Amino acid sequence: MENLGPDELRLMQGLAQEVTAVRPELVTADASVGELAWVRAKDFDALHRFWRYRHWFDGDRLVAWGWVCLPHRVPRGDGTFRAEQAATLVWQVHPDRPELLTAILDWYDEVAGDVDRLLTLQAADVRAEAIAAAHGYVFDAETGSDEGNWTQGNVRELTDLPDPVLPAGFRFRTAEDVSVADAVEVHRAAWPSPGLTEAAFERVRRTWPYRADLHVLIEAPEGALAATAIIWLDDVTGVAEFEPVGTHRQFRRQGLGTALQLHGMHRARAAGANRMLVACLGAPAHPAARNLYHGVGFRELTRDLPQIKAAS
Incomplete structure (x- = not known):
């Protein structure tokens, strides 16, 4: 897709609702209802030209999506620059369709090109971990270390x-x-x-x-x-x-x-x-x-x- 508009975003949020209802521990990083709304809205002006998207449907039902941010260097308001040398993937599949992560990763390879590729799995998602490993991904020991910038989800x-x-x-x-x-x-x-x-x-x-x-x-x-x-x-x-x-x-x-x-x-x-x-x-x-x-x-x-x- 060339544009992530409000209708496309709502479809992605709808899948987030489905996953949250049945397996909340499988909602991937930045793929919750609120995270999708916040990230897309606040970063659109600066980053949308570096974004690529794809949806996978079963009939009329969205069952998987991928959202790639390509390497970029954009100015901040304070005169500094926001720069990323690697591509980053945010993604989600329905728990009943874990195999679609393979298709997402194949597509990610195509759009990212010859740069380092980053993505995040959830610790509870053992199926996704196996699929990513088979596709050549390894644990990012620096980001995932005791001093790294990984996140955890919390519930109350x-x-x-x-x-x-x-x-x-x-x-x-x-x-x-x-x-x-x-x-x-x-x-x-x-x-x-x-x-x-x-x-x-x-x-x-x-x-x-x-x-x-x-x-x-x-x-x-x-x-x-x-x-x-x-x-x-x-x-x-x-x-x-x-x-x-x-x-x-x-x-x-x-x-x-x-x-x-x-x-x-x-x-x-x-x-x-x-x-x-x-x-x-x-x-x-x-x-x-x-x-x-x-x-x-x-x-x-x-x-x-x-x-x-x-x-x-």
Whole structure:
């Protein structure tokens, strides 16, 4: 496909819903309902010309897809560049059709060309691990090390939720209450690189299943926004997910991340969710986010197994 438009994205999210309902531990990296919405919307302007896509159908039903990002070098707003020398594959197959990963990897070889190829498996997906190994992929020992940048998926049932506690003078807000510029500013203060633009955030707001009432924030006493989290609610499966969650650099170590998560989970439950997901860095060398999420009741669901196939 030449274009990943809203209709194509919704098909991919529909497959994510199916997998989440039956085998949530097999939802691949960046392939959940919320991750697909967030990544496509925020990165479209900078990266869409480097993206390639393909869908596999059984009749009218989507049963597999692949999304490749080719090597690229694009400017950031601060004068630096975002550069990747390898191709990266995000993918998903229905649990009943694991053999389609072979077709995805054949296609990946065709579109990536003579560069290193990266992909991520889930630790629970032993069938995918065997298929990738037969196709020449090996565990990426650097990325997957105890100091690497692999992620783990975490889950929490929305029961026994403590009430959030904010420091004096702070208050909860939603994106319904703030301007686009302010919502973007607090995100950029929490995640400075790569920066979110106002145009990208407008695209986020137009992407299903974004809801401004489930985009929760914390306002500091003087009026500045101090923390932000977007909750993506799938009302079919009753699953909601945080993506992203961040605290302004000037307001960290005050318990705002804990308070915002608890507040967000209360709002998600009130909106119909019964389970919450969040992904974070999983390596022992990067404990901060994992400790934050586990501190409010999340537990590990699965972990990434990064793979690499060197250019021939």
